[in-house]
Amino acid sequence: MELKTLLIISVSAIFINNFIFSRFLGLCPYIGVSKALDSAVGMGMAVIFVMTLASSVAWVVDHFLLEPTTSNLFYHLLRLKTPPDLVFLKTIAFILVIASLVQFVEMVIQKTSPALYKALGIYLPLITTNCAILGVTLLNLDMGLNFIGSVVQGFTSGLGFTLALVLMASIRERLELADVPRPMRGIPIAFIMAGLMAIAFLGFSGLKIR
Amino acid sequence: MSVGKEFTKGLYAENPVFKQALGLCPTLAVSNSVRNAVGMGLAMTFVLVLSNIIVSLIRRFVPRKIRIPIYIVVIATFVTIVDLVMAGFAPDLHKALGIFVPLIVVNCIILGRAEAFAGRNSVFRSLLDGLGMGFGFSLALFVLAFIREILGDGRLYGFPLLGPGFEPMLIMILPPGAFLTIGLLMGLMNWLDKRRCS
Amino acid sequence: MKDVLRMAWILGVVTVLAAAVLGAVNHVAKPRIEEQRRLALEQALLSALPKADPRAIVPVYEGDEIVYYKGYAQPDTTGLVGYAFVARGAGYSSEIETLVGVDTTGQIIGLKILREVETPGLGTKIEEVRYGEKDPWFQRQFIGKRARQLAVDKDGGEIVSVTGATISSRAVTNSIRKGLEELEKRLGGFSKTAQQVSD
Numbered sequence: 005m006e007l008k009t010l011l012i013i014s015v016s017a018i019f020i021n022n023f024i025f026s027r028f029l030g031l032c033p034y035i036g037v038s039k040a041l042d043s044a045v046g047m048g049m050a051v052i053f054v055m056t057l058a059s060s061v062a063w064v065v066d067h068f069l070l071e072p073t074t075s076n077l078f079y080h081l082l083r084l085k086t087p088p089d090l091v092f093l094k095t096i097a098f099i100l101v102i103a104s105l106v107q108f109v110e111m112v113i114q115k116t117s118p119a120l121y122k123a124l125g126i127y128l129p130l131i132t133t134n135c136a137i138l139g140v141t142l143l144n145l146d147m148g149l150n151f152i153g154s155v156v157q158g159f160t161s162g163l164g165f166t167l168a169l170v171l172m173a174s175i176r177e178r179l180e181l182a183d184v185p186r187p188m189r190g191i192p193i194a195f196i197m198a199g200l201m202a203i204a205f206l207g208f209s210g211l212k213i214r
Numbered sequence: 215m216s217v218g219k220e221f222t223k224g225l226y227a228e229n230p231v232f233k234q235a236l237g238l239c240p241t242l243a244v245s246n247s248v249r250n251a252v253g254m255g256l257a258m259t260f261v262l263v264l265s266n267i268i269v270s271l272i273r274r275f276v277p278r279k280i281r282i283p284i285y286i287v288v289i290a291t292f293v294t295i296v297d298l299v300m301a302g303f304a305p306d307l308h309k310a311l312g313i314f315v316p317l318i319v320v321n322c323i324i325l326g327r328a329e330a331f332a333g334r335n336s337v338f339r340s341l342l343d344g345l346g347m348g349f350g351f352s353l354a355l356f357v358l359a360f361i362r363e364i365l366g367d368g369r370l371y372g373f374p375l376l377g378p379g380f381e382p383m384l385i386m387i388l389p390p391g392a393f394l395t396i397g398l399l400m401g402l403m404n405w406l407d408k409r410r411c412s
Numbered sequence: 413m414k415d416v417l418r419m420a421w422i423l424g425v426v427t428v429l430a431a432a433v434l435g436a437v438n439h440v441a442k443p444r445i446e447e448q449r450r451l452a453l454e455q456a457l458l459s460a461l462p463k464a465d466p467r468a469i470v471p472v473y474e475g476d477e478i479v480y481y482k483g484y485a486q487p488d489t490t491g492l493v494g495y496a497f498v499a500r501g502a503g504y505s506s507e508i509e510t511l512v513g514v515d516t517t518g519q520i521i522g523l524k525i526l527r528e529v530e531t532p533g534l535g536t537k538i539e540e541v542r543y544g545e546k547d548p549w550f551q552r553q554f555i556g557k558r559a560r561q562l563a564v565d566k567d568g569g570e571i572v573s574v575t576g577a578t579i580s581s582r583a584v585t586n587s588i589r590k591g592l593e594e595l596e597k598r599l600g601g602f603s604k605t606a607q608q609v610s611d
Contacts (some may be wrong), residue, residue, distance in 0.1 A: 018506075026389050028243035032322055035235060092298060092438040093431060095316040096290040100427070103283060132286075135239050135320040143312045147507075187404035188397075191235050195397030202390035280419045284426050291430040295437050302444035305452065312529060378542075384576070 012157050013149075017160040019208040023136050025201060030136030033196055034169060037127070039137035044173035048166030050127040054157065055140055058105055062098050062141035063151050070094060090115025098141045103132050136165055171201060220339050226347030230323045231354035231396075232403055237323040240314045241355055244390035250370045251309040251359035254314065257300065257350025259345065261292045261318055262327060266344035269332040276333075285328040286319070292316045323347060362386045362394055433603070445489050453511075456524040457481060460496040460513030463521070469496070471483065480595055494521060497595055501587025503528060504579040512554075512588050514595070516568055518602035520554050523588070528580070535580035554588065559596070562589035 023029045030051070068077050072089035077089040095207045110128045113121045131137060140161045144154040175197055184193050230236045244250040268288050272388070276284050288381045300308040307317065318324065327347055332340040362367055366387030368376040383392050426561035457469050464483030471478040494515040501508050506529035513522040530536050538550045553571050554562070563569025564582050574580030598604055 006252060028239045028389065028392070029317075031242065032236065035238065043350050089406060092442075093434060095285065095297065095319055096427075096430060096434070098311030099286055099290050099319050100283075103286060133320045133322055135317050138320050139313060139317055140238075141311040144314055146313060156309065185401075187403040187408065191242055192397045192401040192404065195393045198388045201387075202393055203385070206388065208392065244443050277422065280423055283423055287423075287426050287430050291433055298437055298441040298445070299435075302448060305445075305448045306417045309527075309529075353542055 006115040010153065011155050014160040017157055018167065019205065021080065022164045022168055023161050024137070025198070025205040027139070028062055028197065029139040030165055033130060034165075034172065034198075035191055037130075038075075038169055038172040038194070039176055041170065041173045041177060042085060043127075043167075044169045046123050047130075048162075048169050050124040050131060051134065051136065051165050052162030053124070054106060054128075054131050054160040055137055055165075056101075056155060056159040057109065058102050058141055059144055059154045061101055061105060063144060063154040065097055066091075066094065066100055067151075070097060079190075094142070094145060095138075098138055102137050102141070106132050113191060120173050123145055131200055137159070159185050164172045168201070172197065175201075197199075215314060217339065217342065220342040221346040223346070224343070224350035225353060227303040228347075229350045229354060230326075230347050231351060232400055234323075234326075235400075236326060237321045238323065238396075240317065241351075242316055242389075242396065244311055244356055245358035245362055245392060245395075246312075246366070246387050247363050247369075248356065249309050250307070252352070253300075253304070254311055255355050257296045257311075257315060257349070258318060258321070258323075258351050259348025260296055261289065262324055262348040262351075263341060263344035264292045265289045266332040266340040269328045270328065270335060270337045273333050277321055281333065282325070282329070285325060285333075289324050289328070290319045300313055309346035315349045323351060328351055339353070356400065358392070358395055361399075362391055366391055422490045425592045452526070453457040456511040456526055457483070459524045459564075459590045461494055462513075475494040488511055491500075492516060495595060495599070497591050498526065499584075499587040499591035501583035501590075503530050503583040504577070506530060507609075508580065508583050508587065510584055512587060512591060514592065516603045518558055518592065518593075518596060520557050520588075523551055523554055525551070525584070530577070531578045535574075537577060538580050538584055540574075550584075554585075555594065559589050559592040562586075562592070 017023075021027055024031065024034050032097065033047055033051075038044050057092060067073075068075060070076075070090040071092070071094060074087055074089040075092075076087040078084065078090070106128055111129075113124065119183070140158050141154075143161075144157055147157075148155075170192070174181075178194065179197070224230065224355060231238070231241050236260075240254055240310065242329075244254045247355055255268040264286070265288050265404070272288075293316060294320070297308075300311075300315060319366075331343050360370070363371075364375060366385070367381045368374060368382045383391075386395070422539075431603045447548050454466065458466055461469060461481075461483035463483060463485060467487045468484040468489050469476075469481050470489065470556055472480050472482060480495050480497040482489075482492050482495055490592070496511060498511045499512055507527070508515050508525065508530070509527040511524045511526050512520060515521050525539055528538065530537065532536070539548050540550065541548050550572075557570070561570050562585050564571045564578065564585050565574060566578055567582070569585070571581065571585050573585075583590040
């Protein structure tokens with residue numbers, strides 16, 4: 005892929021189609037973990053890591069096991085006449101890939117780097133059901149990206165997610181001191197904040213809001 | 215708890231979206247039109263009811279340690295069925311909902327109900343629970359979409375409602391509108407609940 | 413260890429069962445999905461080439477790829493009315509695919525947007541049908557135009573873009589112009605209109 009295309013993918017994933025503010029992916033951790041800055045950073049790092057890995061592994065799974073092309077492994081192993089079209093199994097395949105990947109990463113980090121495990125460990129189990137991860141693998145497939153494109157989109161989408169999370173956490177830490185009307189405290193005001201930030205992010209698209 | 219309550223609790227008291235803040239991604243993403251919201255609500259209810267039934271049926275045979283992966287496989291199966299059927303019979307809706315159909319798999323509501331309810335209760339109660347939660351989810355989606363489509367597009371279910379003289383509040387149909395609407399609705403509910411208590 | 417193997421086995425069995433169920437459902441649904449795709453394409457072809465006979469729109473291949481369609485007025489493929497092709501352009505949040513029909517002189521006679529996932533309320537307005545009208549106003553502007561006339565107003569052209577969605581409008585317009593130019597190259601030039609001949 006051209007460098008220019010990769011740059012467009014990156015800018016789009018971080019700012020224009022930000023996972024939180026525009027695509028609405030990964031909202032549960034966004035509302036749940038964005039109360040304190042350090043946990044937001046931890047969660048963000050874990051998401052970037054798993055998203056990049058998941059994007060690459062999901063591409064390999066799709067390309068060599070699901071797509072009806074001559075690079076399909078079943079086509080060679082079972083000596084089929086035509087390559088099988090298994091794309092309908094994408095949801096089940098990707099979610100299993102992500103679930104086992106998260107387990108695996110957790111095990112490896114625990115063994116190799118106790119410091120990293122301490123920082124990311126508690127966030128990893130939450131990630132399996134984070135729709136941002138499955139979301140990015142499905143988006144890569146929908147957009148027909150190649151391997152490099154998928155990895156770049158996975159990494160930069162994670163960056164965009166972290167950016168949103170960190171921004172939000174910083175605001176919420178200050179919000180603790182503010183005099184918010186009682187019924188709006190907690191989640192409701194967090195949504196209002198997200199709405200206001202989403203308006204700011206609309207600016208990146210260069211669109212006019214009438 | 216009475217059997218009827220298993221159904222009604224999902225509608226308001228334990229509404230998955232407004233009260234538990236679960237399943238937010240699809241709620242906000244597809245509530246830009248009532249048509250999308252209804253389609254999503256139906257798909258979600260179907261998956262919730264069937265996965266609840268199956269999980270409840272197999273609850274005695276599943277080893278505790280691997281119950282979560284097994285629940286995920288069950289849920290993913292029903293989601294793929296919905297995906298395929300929708301692509302075949304309602305292609306326009308399938309196109310409009312996009313990746314949010316396969317993403318039902320990671321909707322915390324479904325896995326949450328499997329783990330917290332269906333894995334511990336009888337098939338009948340699980341069915342009612344799934345139905346109630348499904349309708350509660352659909353209701354939340356409908357309310358959001360109703361507000362957003364009318365204010366943001368001047369239409370309801372695609373039909374022009376407010377006429378050509380109405381200048382749509384575009385922001386409502388764009389992503390920020392979703393955040394603002396759900397924030398205000400949740401605040402309103404907190405306020406109503408508090409007034410009722412006191 | 414034995415425990416782990418047993419669990420892996422159970423999980424394996426469940427997954428294979430699930431895949432088998434899905435295989436069956438896919439087997440039933442797939443023809444239906446393909447039928448829907450075919451119907452959508454057929455309808456789009458008819459709106460791109462309104463004067464062609466539905467049975468006489470034939471694809472023209474280059475290798476395995478369909479590069480354009482030829483539309484004829486009679487079912488026995490006589491009386492060429494024009495060509496149709498798919499134009500693809502990168503919009504704001506998706507690739508926009510438009511099926512475009514032109515007559516033999518290269519004038520646009522019909523179009524239909526096949527695929528777009530643009531921002532609801534902005535980019536999607538390229539498909540908006542205004543209050544009390546029948547067809548989308550944005551697309552109607554293309555009818556009767558030729559390649560050299562195709563550019564949005566911001567680029568000094570004749571196509572009025574959708575307010576707040578210049579990127580989507582530009583993507584459609586430019587992709588159609590490019591597609592038209594490619595088609596002209598493939599055909600070795602469109603046939604001349606009466607006016608061009610007298611010039």
